[in-house]
Amino acid sequence: MAERGRGARKDKDSQHKRPCPVCKESARVVQYAGFGSKKGFYWACESKSCDYTVRTR
Numbered sequence: 001m002a003e004r005g006r007g008a009r010k011d012k013d014s015q016h017k018r019p020c021p022v023c024k025e026s027a028r029v030v031q032y033a034g035f036g037s038k039k040g041f042y043w044a045c046e047s048k049s050c051d052y053t054v055r056t057r
Contacts, residue, residue, distance in 0.1 A: 020045040022052045029056060 020027040025047040032038050038053075045052040 018043070020047065020050060020052050023047050023050040025050065027052065 017026050017028050019025070023045060025045060027043050027045045029041055030044045031041050041056040043052070043054045043056055
């Protein structure tokens with residue numbers, strides 16, 4: 001049986017990224033799982049010196 005295509009695949013690096021408002025580097029969506037107040041989806045900066053995190057929804 002032939003495999004079905006999944007449609008257009010996007011570049012992995014371009015998905016879910018935007019510039020960080022603090023340090024102007026790239027920020028991406030991460031999911032924090034577990035207990036406590038910091039659980040869910042957040043925008044987090046990829047820079048090691050910046051601690052920028054904002055809840056997405």
